Amino acid sequence: MKNSALIGLKEADCKNISDKLxxxxxxxxxxxxxxxxxxxxIKGDQFFTLHPKFEExxxxxxxxxxxxxxxxxxxxxxxxxxxxxxxxxxxxxxxxEVSDGNKSVEIILDSFKVVIDLQRELLDITDxxxxxxxxxxxxxxxxxxxxxVWMYNSxxxx
Numbered sequence: 476m477k478n479s480a481l482i483g484l485k486e487a488d489c490k491n492i493s494d495k496l497x498x499x500x501x502x503x504x505x506x507x508x509x510x511x512x513x514x515x516x517i518k519g520d521q522f523f524t525l526h527p528k529f530e531e532x533x534x535x536x537x538x539x540x541x542x543x544x545x546x547x548x549x550x551x552x553x554x555x556x557x558x559x560x561x562x563x564x565x566x567x568x569x570x571x572e573v574s575d576g577n578k579s580v581e582i583i584l585d586s587f588k589v590v591i592d593l594q595r596e597l598l599d600i601t602d603x604x605x606x607x608x609x610x611x612x613x614x615x616x617x618x619x620x621x622x623x624v625w626m627y628n629s630x631x632x633x
Contacts, residue, residue, distance in 0.1 A: 496546060500540065500543045501563075501564045502566055502590055503540050506567050519575070521576040546612060567586050590620065591617055591621070594617050597609060
């Protein structure tokens with residue numbers, strides 16, 4: 476029996492949700508790598524502030540990447556795993572500017588906007604499908620990330 480039947484969801488809904496989750500997974504993966512790059516390459520007077528903050532962020536992102544992939548598997552689909560595939564569907568683009576602190580924070584804020592928007596779309600889709608598992612996951616992510624946006628925006632003095 477398919478996972479969808481075992482967890483009480485329609486197969487078509489699981490496919491639709493999994494497809495959207497794979498797009499989210501791609502965006503998280505590029506976001507993660509950009510943040511790693513900023514962590515490794517940050518320079519200047521904000522190094523001691525931002526270096527550990529970026530590490531904290533990429534550690535959070537890698538956990539979410541794993542959770543999203545596992546949710547895709549739970550829904551009976553296969554998570555994408557190649558960066559070449561991620562780069563084709565990700566709205567977040569690879570960052571070339573990783574040594575300037577303020578620019579890195581702006582890139583992080585732009586990336587949060589992308590993933591929060593995708594997660595809000597998933598809230599709507601999963602609500603209609605009765606997929607409480609994915610819905611709850613996205614809701615938890617949004618709650619955490621809205622606070623992160625506030626903090627990073629405050630760092631920039633906005």
